[in-house]
Each structure stands twice: as C-alpha cells, then as structure tokens.
Amino acid sequence: MGMTLGEKIIARAAGVDFVKPNDIHTVTLDRMMSNDGTTHLTVDMYHNKLKNPKIADKDKVVFIMDHNVPAENPKTAEAHKKMRDFAIENDIKLYEGQGVCHQIMMEDYVCPGELIFGADSHTTSYGALGAFGTGVGCTDFLYAMTTGTSWVMVPETIRFNLHGKLREGVYPRDLILTIIGDIGANGANYKIMEFAGDGAHNLSVDDRMVLCNLTVEAGAKAGIVEPDEKVVEYCKAHGREAVHMFKSDEDAHFCEVYDYDLSKIEPVVVRPDFVDNFALLKDVKKEKIAIDEAFLGSCNNGRIDDLRVAAEIVKGKQVDPKVRFIVAPASKAVYIQALEEGIITTLMEAGAMVMNCNCSVCWGSCQGVIGENEVLISTGTRNFKGRAGAPSSKVYLASAATVAASALAGYITGPED
Amino acid sequence: MNKVWKFHNDVDTDQIIASQYLLLPDIEAMKQYTFESLDPDFAKKAQPGDLIVAGENFGCGSSREQAPSVLKALGIKAVIAKSFARIFYRNSINIGLPVIVCKDLYEHVEDGGQADLDLSAGTVTVDGQVFSCTKLPEYMQNILNAGGLIASLNKEEA
Numbered sequence: 001m002g003m004t005l006g007e008k009i010i011a012r013a014a015g016v017d018f019v020k021p022n023d024i025h026t027v028t029l030d031r032m033m034s035n036d037g038t039t040h041l042t043v044d045m046y047h048n049k050l051k052n053p054k055i056a057d058k059d060k061v062v063f064i065m066d067h068n069v070p071a072e073n074p075k076t077a078e079a080h081k082k083m084r085d086f087a088i089e090n091d092i093k094l095y096e097g098q099g100v101c102h103q104i105m106m107e108d109y110v111c112p113g114e115l116i117f118g119a120d121s122h123t124t125s126y127g128a129l130g131a132f133g134t135g136v137g138c139t140d141f142l143y144a145m146t147t148g149t150s151w152v153m154v155p156e157t158i159r160f161n162l163h164g165k166l167r168e169g170v171y172p173r174d175l176i177l178t179i180i181g182d183i184g185a186n187g188a189n190y191k192i193m194e195f196a197g198d199g200a201h202n203l204s205v206d207d208r209m210v211l212c213n214l215t216v217e218a219g220a221k222a223g224i225v226e227p228d229e230k231v232v233e234y235c236k237a238h239g240r241e242a243v244h245m246f247k248s249d250e251d252a253h254f255c256e257v258y259d260y261d262l263s264k265i266e267p268v269v270v271r272p273d274f275v276d277n278f279a280l281l282k283d284v285k286k287e288k289i290a291i292d293e294a295f296l297g298s299c300n301n302g303r304i305d306d307l308r309v310a311a312e313i314v315k316g317k318q319v320d321p322k323v324r325f326i327v328a329p330a331s332k333a334v335y336i337q338a339l340e341e342g343i344i345t346t347l348m349e350a351g352a353m354v355m356n357c358n359c360s361v362c363w364g365s366c367q368g369v370i371g372e373n374e375v376l377i378s379t380g381t382r383n384f385k386g387r388a389g390a391p392s393s394k395v396y397l398a399s400a401a402t403v404a405a406s407a408l409a410g411y412i413t414g415p416e417d
Numbered sequence: 418m419n420k421v422w423k424f425h426n427d428v429d430t431d432q433i434i435a436s437q438y439l440l441l442p443d444i445e446a447m448k449q450y451t452f453e454s455l456d457p458d459f460a461k462k463a464q465p466g467d468l469i470v471a472g473e474n475f476g477c478g479s480s481r482e483q484a485p486s487v488l489k490a491l492g493i494k495a496v497i498a499k500s501f502a503r504i505f506y507r508n509s510i511n512i513g514l515p516v517i518v519c520k521d522l523y524e525h526v527e528d529g530g531q532a533d534l535d536l537s538a539g540t541v542t543v544d545g546q547v548f549s550c551t552k553l554p555e556y557m558q559n560i561l562n563a564g565g566l567i568a569s570l571n572k573e574e575a
Contacts, residue, residue, distance in 0.1 A: 041482065075441060
C-alpha cells in the first residue's frame with residue numbers, strides 16, 4: 001500500500017520508509033513557532049519546570065508577537081517582556097508587530113515536505129506550501145524546543161478533489177466555509193485534509209493558505225494542498241528552495257474522498273456561534289442584519305488580494321456612519337504593497353480604520369473589541385460566542401467582498417447590491 | 418462519588434477561558450474566569466474532584482493550553498466526553514489532566530448529579546450502572562502516568 005502526502009511528510013520526519021494511520025512515531029521537527037498567546041507560560045516552564053533547560057537548535061525556533069501587539073495593558077507588556085528577553089538571551093529570531101505569525105512563517109520559512117509545530121491552532125496554514133503544519137500547546141512546544149523532537153500519531157487522510165475554477169465574486173474563503181459546513185466542526189477531527197485536482201492547482205499559494213488555515217475549524221490536524229510549480233515559484237520568490245515535493249501515491253488509502261466543482265460554490269455567510277453554521281449570502285442578505293463593526297484582516301483573509309477586493313468595492317464610497325470598519329493587513333510586506341498600490345488610501349478615504357499588522361479583531365482582546373449585543377461581520381477565523389468581545393455579541397464570517405459591502409451598507413449584504 | 422458539571426457539544430476553548438485572560442501572568446490568575454461566558458460563577462462553585470461531562474468535540478478551537486490548565490488548577494478530576502478536539506486532548510495529556518472518551522455516559526448523567534470515576538479501571542459508575550471508557554494508547558497513558566510530558570522528560574533525563 002502507498003502513502004498519502006501527509007504520511008510521507010511524517011515518514012521523512014521520523015526517518016522511516018513507511019508509516020500508517022494510528023502508528024506513533026518520534027519525529028524530528030523542521031521548525032517550531034510560538035507567539036505571544038502562550039510564550040510567557042513556555043518561558044516560565046522552561047525556567048521553573050525543566051530539570052535540564054536547553055534549546056536543541058535555536059535556528060529552528062521562531063518567536064512572533066502578533067496577538068496583543070503593541071501591548072494594550074501593563075500585564076501584556078510584562079508577558080511580552082518575558083518573551084522578548086528570552087528570545088534575546090537565547091538568540092532566537094523574534095518578530096514584533098511585523099505581521100500575523102502564520103503569514104510571516106509563510107513568507108520567511110515554510111518549505112514543502114516540512115513538519116512544523118506552531119503553538120497556534122492555525123498552523124495548518126503551512127499546507128499551502130505542501131508542508132505539514134500543526135497546532136500544539138505550550139508544553140508540547142517546550143518539549144519540542146528542548147529536544148528538537150516530538151511524537152505524532154499518524155492521522156488518516158481525507159482527500160478533497162477540487163475541479164474547475166471559482167466564479168467571479170466567489171472566493172477561496174467561500175469554498176472552505178462551504179466544505180466546513182458540509183463536513184461539520186468535527187468532520188475532520190484528528191485527520192489530514194488533503195486538497196488536490198485541477199481546481200486546487202488553479203488556486204494561488206495565497207488562496208491555498210485560506211483553505212489550509214481553516215481546516216482546523218473542521219478539527220483537522222493538518223490541511224495540505226498537493227504542491228506544484230506555484231509552490232516552487234513562491235519559495236524561489238522568497239529566497240528558498242523547494243526540495244521535498246511529496247504527492248500521495250496512486251494506491252494511498254484515504255478514509256474519505258470528496259469531490260467539489262468549484263464553479264458551483266456560492267458566496268457564504270457563517271452565522272454565530274459555530275464555524276459550521278453555514279448559510280448562503282443570498283439567503284442571509286434578505287434579513288438585512290444590521291452590523292456595528294466590519295473586520296478585514298487575520299491569518300485567514302488579510303492578504304493583498306483581500307485588501308484589493310475590499311478597496312475595489314469601497315472606492316469613492318463611504319462606510320455607513322454606524323459601522324466601524326477595521327482593517328489589519330496580515331504582514332508588513334502586505335501592508336507596504338497595499339500602500340504602494342494606493343489601497344490603504346482608498347480604504348482610509350472610505351472611512352476605514354487601518355491598524356498595524358496583528359491578529360486584531362479576530363482574536364478579541366487586542367483592538368476593535370465589540371460590546372454587549374453588538375454584531376460583527378468578519379474575515380476572521382472564528383465566530384465562537386464572545387470571540388470578539390462581550391459574550392452576548394455576535395460574529396458572522398464572510399469573504400472580504402461581503403465584509404466590505406456590508407461596511408458600506410450597514411447590514412450584511414454582497415457587493416452587487 | 419464526584420459531582421458532574423455537564424456541557425453540550427462543541428464547547429470551544431474561548432468558552433473554557435476567553436482570550437482577554439490568556440496573557441495574565443499565570444494560570445492561578447486565570448482560573449477564576451473558567452467558563453465565564455457559560456456560567457460566570459463556575460470557578461467559585463467547582464470543587465476539587467468534580468468531573469466535567471460533555472458531548473462531542475470538547476475543546477475545539479484554539480491551541481491555548483490555558484484551557485486544560487485552568488480546569489486542572491480548579492481541581493477538576495477528569496473531563497469525560499463523547500469526543501475531544503485533538504489539540505485540547507493532547508494538551509490535557511501533556512499537562513496530566515485525564516481526558517476520557519466515553520460514548521455512552523452522556524445521556525445517563527444529569528448536570529449537578531453524581532458519578533464515580535475509577536481512573537485505573539477506566540469505568541464510570543452512575544446509579545449502579547457501569548460505563549466503560551475507551552483506553553488511551555499506551556504511549557499516551559505513560560505520559561499521563563508520569564504526571565505529564567515535562568515530568569516524563571525530566572524522568573528520561575534523570
């Protein structure tokens with residue numbers, strides 16, 4: 001029997017020829033990333049819990065401050081100081097306010113075929129470059145940083161064969177939210193979601209990141225797109241070489257196989273409070289749901305294509321006076337490109353508040369927090385109860401186009417209205 | 418006997434501990450906010466030895482290890498669910514919080530009711546009815562028995 005793409009990555013990391021689902025292997029990690037959501041706890045454990053504190057290979061470790069940056073209160077500033085001091089003392093690469101961790105990892109580090117642990121659930125994003133990225137907690141991260149290794153149980157793989165192209169006005173975010181709606185928030189728990197087929201190869205690397213990023217919302221351990229020439233080009237453009245270009249074998253075993261015709265996907269709005277609470281925009285917009293805030297940004301949807309789409313929609317128009325429209329470009333590179341293209345000017349002239357590069361509203365404790373009973377439409381990753389502020393507030397998820405159009409209208413709607 | 422706190426399907430990590438508390442200095446400072454959005458008094462009412470019983474996909478969402486950590490800090494003896502989200506599950510084992518998959522218990526126990534968990538036998542007893550739990554793979558059971566991943570690492574290096 002052959003192996004799937006994800007199984008091959010684990011086999012490589014384990015230094016063995018063959019792995020199969022439910023085997024447990026010790027693996028050598030290619031890279032480890034931790035952000036300010038938990039690093040202060042990791043540092044405390046490093047100092048207070050480890051009998052023999054050490055770092056196996058500092059060059060494989062990356063620290064990124066993106067969740068509450070710049071600090072919004074003195075306690076956060078303390079947590080940040082702990083993280084910053086540790087990075088400096090141990091010569092670990094530290095990014096502070098340069099972008100959302102996953103966007104930075106994609107731009108500066110990820111290579112196909114790598115096994116990467118990130119102390120953040122959306123580490124699944126790295127499958128856009130054919131890597132196996134998975135989220136872990138700070139104890140797992142600490143063990144990995146100390147030993148350079150960890151253990152993994154090999155997951156089963158679900159294959160998604162994508163065909164054709166998305167129609168004009170339909171985005172990769174609509175596709176992945178449709179898939180999560182179909183399989184459910186538990187639909188890929190402990191599994192790999194593998195995307196292949198001509199429809200997958202038609203998508204850009206940024207588009208693939210939208211898919212892989214949200215696979216964790218279906219419970220997946222990893223989301224991986226079969227790497228191709230676009231991955232090679234992306235790596236090259238960012239100064240890296242793509243070496244391990246794995247593909248699933250013809251006789252690999254998939255626990256489930258789904259087929260999606262991309263031309264049939266429609267714009268989606270996910271209702272509160274679960275990411276699989278799927279609805280179609282054409283139905284939701286009839287309800288004219290009033291919004292208090294619109295958010296464009298996050299590791300899922302804060303890249304240049306998303307900002308371009310939004311700028312196109314709001315150009316020469318004004319955000320509804322009752323709505324705060326908050327934009328946070330996903331990284332410094334994205335921000336600078338948006339500045340150069342005049343996108344930031346367009347967004348600001350329309351009334352948007354453009355923030356620094358961080359997790360912003362998506363994370364719900366940094367900036368743009370919403371109050372009791374307020375309604376947010378967001379390109380963020382999650383719509384859990386209270387995710388963006390007060391427990392009584394509500395979060396709807398949609399594409400950049402729907403968020404921008406809704407910011408203008410003051411209620412949930414699409415750009416054609 | 419242990420008191421049961423019962424929760425629904427898809428309890429996410431934002432409900433267990435909300436993001437605005439994650440950068441507090443330590444778990445002791447965070448634990449008072451456990452389940453705040455679902456029951457603001459939970460942390461006051463929960464007693465060491467209590468059990469959490471939940472439906473499917475408990476702990477879905479973020480990788481925040483603060484979620485199992487606040488439960489452990491409150492003295493929760495174990496979480497027994499129909500299924501767990503994978504990161505929460507792994508984090509719990511790593512910090513030494515027993516997470517137990519038991520498909521049949523949920524419908525047979527009330528919120529506020531009593532159940533008797535026998536960790537070594539892998540059974541839960543409610544009103545004399547015994548429910549078997551799914552066994553952990555040996556590798557993970559060893560981590561849990563050692564008191565978590567770091568304790569197990571320290572032991573390896575002893």
